[in-house]
Amino acid sequence: MRTxxxxxxxxLRSFFYSPVAxxxxxxxxxxxxxxFRAAVAILERGPQQGSLVSWTFHSQWFWLxxxxxxxxxxxxxxxxxxxxxTFETLFTAPVRTWQVVWSKxxxxxVLYCLIWVPSLANFFIFESMTxxxxxxxxGSLYGIYLLIFVMGLFNxxxxxxxxxxxxxxxxxxxLSFTISLMHYLLGVFVLYLGRRIPEQxxxxxxxxxxxxxxxxxxxxxxDSRPIAYYxxxxxxxxxxxxxxxEFRRWxx
Amino acid sequence: MIDVQxxxxxxxxxxxxxxxxxxxxxxxxxGFLGPNGAGKSTTMRILTGFLSPTSGTARVNGFDVFHQxxxxxxxxxxxxxxxxxxxxxxxxxxxQFRGAIKGLSGxxxxxxxxxxxxxxxxxxVRRKIINNLSKGFRQRVALADALVGKPPLLILDEPTNxxxxxxxxxxxxxxxxxxxxxxxLLSTHILSQVEQTCDRVLxxxxxxxxxxxxxxxxxxxxxxxxxxxxxxxxxxxxxxxLAKVTGVRKxxxxxxxxNWSHFxxxxxxxxxxxxxxxxxxxxxxxQIRELRRELPTLEDVFVELTHV
Numbered sequence: 123m124r125t126x127x128x129x130x131x132x133x134l135r136s137f138f139y140s141p142v143a144x145x146x147x148x149x150x151x152x153x154x155x156x157x158f159r160a161a162v163a164i165l166e167r168g169p170q171q172g173s174l175v176s177w178t179f180h181s182q183w184f185w186l187x188x189x190x191x192x193x194x195x196x197x198x199x200x201x202x203x204x205x206x207x208t209f210e211t212l213f214t215a216p217v218r219t220w221q222v223v224w225s226k227x228x229x230x231x232v233l234y235c236l237i238w239v240p241s242l243a244n245f246f247i248f249e250s251m252t253x254x255x256x257x258x259x260x261g262s263l264y265g266i267y268l269l270i271f272v273m274g275l276f277n278x279x280x281x282x283x284x285x286x287x288x289x290x291x292x293x294x295x296x297l298s299f300t301i302s303l304m305h306y307l308l309g310v311f312v313l314y315l316g317r318r319i320p321e322q323x324x325x326x327x328x329x330x331x332x333x334x335x336x337x338x339x340x341x342x343x344x345d346s347r348p349i350a351y352y353x354x355x356x357x358x359x360x361x362x363x364x365x366x367x368e369f370r371r372w373x374x
Numbered sequence: 375m376i377d378v379q380x381x382x383x384x385x386x387x388x389x390x391x392x393x394x395x396x397x398x399x400x401x402x403x404x405g406f407l408g409p410n411g412a413g414k415s416t417t418m419r420i421l422t423g424f425l426s427p428t429s430g431t432a433r434v435n436g437f438d439v440f441h442q443x444x445x446x447x448x449x450x451x452x453x454x455x456x457x458x459x460x461x462x463x464x465x466x467x468x469x470q471f472r473g474a475i476k477g478l479s480g481x482x483x484x485x486x487x488x489x490x491x492x493x494x495x496x497x498x499v500r501r502k503i504i505n506n507l508s509k510g511f512r513q514r515v516a517l518a519d520a521l522v523g524k525p526p527l528l529i530l531d532e533p534t535n536x537x538x539x540x541x542x543x544x545x546x547x548x549x550x551x552x553x554x555x556x557x558x559l560l561s562t563h564i565l566s567q568v569e570q571t572c573d574r575v576l577x578x579x580x581x582x583x584x585x586x587x588x589x590x591x592x593x594x595x596x597x598x599x600x601x602x603x604x605x606x607x608x609x610x611x612x613x614x615x616l617a618k619v620t621g622v623r624k625x626x627x628x629x630x631x632x633n634w635s636h637f638x639x640x641x642x643x644x645x646x647x648x649x650x651x652x653x654x655x656x657x658x659x660x661q662i663r664e665l666r667r668e669l670p671t672l673e674d675v676f677v678e679l680t681h682v
Contacts, residue, residue, distance in 0.1 A: 124479075125475055128471065128474045128475055129475065132471055136460070136462060139462040139463075140462065206458050206459070206460070206461065207454060207455075207456060207458030208458045208459065208460055209458075210419070210422075210424055210452075210454040210458060211452070211454060211458055211459075211472075211516075211519065213423070213424055214422040214423060214424050214447055214450075214452045214454075215447065215472065215475050215476055216444045216445075216447045216448045216475070216476060216477065217475055218444065370424070370425055370426070371423075371424075371425065371426040371440075372426065373426050373427075373428065373440075
């Protein structure tokens with residue numbers, strides 16, 4: 123456990139040694155400002171279905187920030203160690219593979235949480251500025267942030283996996299972006315196909331559709347199925363990462 | 375300290391290490407020699423638990439490097455080739471991190487980091503970012519990292535690679551200072567260093583052990599012929615006379631300096647014909663100004679045993 127904490131601290135520090143952490147936090151703050159402003163603009167037009175929360179997370183701005191976070195946070199994790207050769211010093215020290223994998227993954231998760239904190243502040247600042255004149259449904263606000271958290275767990279795990287596969291950070295970023303985007307598009311494509319496909323298939327795709335999850339959670343509903351879905355996917359990718367790193371010690 | 379039995383490592387379609395067996399006793403300094411691609415680094419990576427062996431076993435400090443990997447790794451300090459380091463950390467911070475994951479903490483950690491920085495002459499750069507250090511300093515940081523856990527065994531993969539002569543000398547002096555107190559397995563291409571620092575040499579070629587002996591014995595047992603330099607004057611037809619001496623394989627006439635003729639005689643291995651030459655000169659009333667035998671070096675052993 124002590125070794126794990128030491129590794130985790132190093133990983134977290136290493137995010138802040140490079141400009142990556144600051145740039146990502148700043149960019150997401152700006153983009154979230156846009157999506158928040160877009161939601162306010164919609165509400166200004168008159169009574170609408172949906173709340174400030176649901177409009178914020180349905181804007182295109184939100185998706186813009188969503189996709190570039192994961193590659194930026196995870197591409198460095200394993201690829202850089204492979205490139206520098208520090209893999210060898212790391213794994214010849216008395217550390218276990220799971221300690222390395224989880225410390226890197228958790229470091230990216232911590233930073234991911236940090237990134238979303240300023241956007242949460244948007245809502246509270248707005249609430250206090252308008253002296254309660256706007257209604258912000260707190261249930262759906264906490265719901266959506268819970269969903270963003272578990273979606274992050276999955277996408278970051280996929281990013282770790284991509285980073286473990288290669289020594290080139292660009293390749294890792296492209297892979298990670300592709301996994302996140304393909305998963306998203308899988309959920310979107312039924313919207314375009316409409317009802318020309320069997321009902322059961324639509325049901326199945328709704329189960330994995332990120333957009334649908336966001337719709338449900340921004341309406342203040344807590345659905346345990348997406349949470350279980352994202353957590354298990356995250357787990358699968360972390361196991362995959364572990365296996366990729368252990369591969370060199372396989373006896374075939 | 376190290377006990378390797380029948381170690382084999384096969385990559386797809388290529389055998390890197392082939393049935394290697396050797397032992398290293400506590401306190402020994404052992405040089406690992408061989409051409410590039412002979413399997414030195416692969417063997418070291420297996421010993422440090424970074425790679426798994428395809429077959430065979432290896433023990434470090436009594437721990438199996440595959441099944442008791444963590445315990446084995448605790449007993450050794452490893453410096454990989456080219457000294458990989460985290461470029462964004464500062465020297466002291468890096469050593470503290472490495473010491474901590476090797477199990478040191480608190481005042482002991484601070485003390486050890488101070489000690490290894492002193493030993494490797496890093497104290498003045500302790501606040502510098504590793505990326506801004508020269509190759510020599512980086513190499514020393516990596517060495518300090520290997521030392522920080524006070525392991526009974528050091529495994530160093532080309533610790534002097536890419537250093538200038540002064541830095542090489544510094545590393546050699548460091549290694550000599552550990553001699554007798556620390557078991558060291560080091561690979562290098564600098565053969566003069568091996569002759570000066572190592573108690574024993576393991577020579578690897580194409581994954582197989584070709585020689586396991588002290589540097590002196592290796593040179594002595596060498597089958598290679600040695601050279602004799604001779605400068606004579608006061609006669610003619612030196613070459614015909616010299617050719618008759620038993621043990622001479624080849625005579626090369628070198629430059630002529632006034633009356634003095636300079637020859638290089640290639641003589642059979644393990645023979646000494648210097649007395650015979652002297653007798654010959656005495657008989658023919660030659661004058662000798664130089665009669666010098668050039669002993670084969672470890673370099674000759676290396677070339678002889680690994681020449682394709």
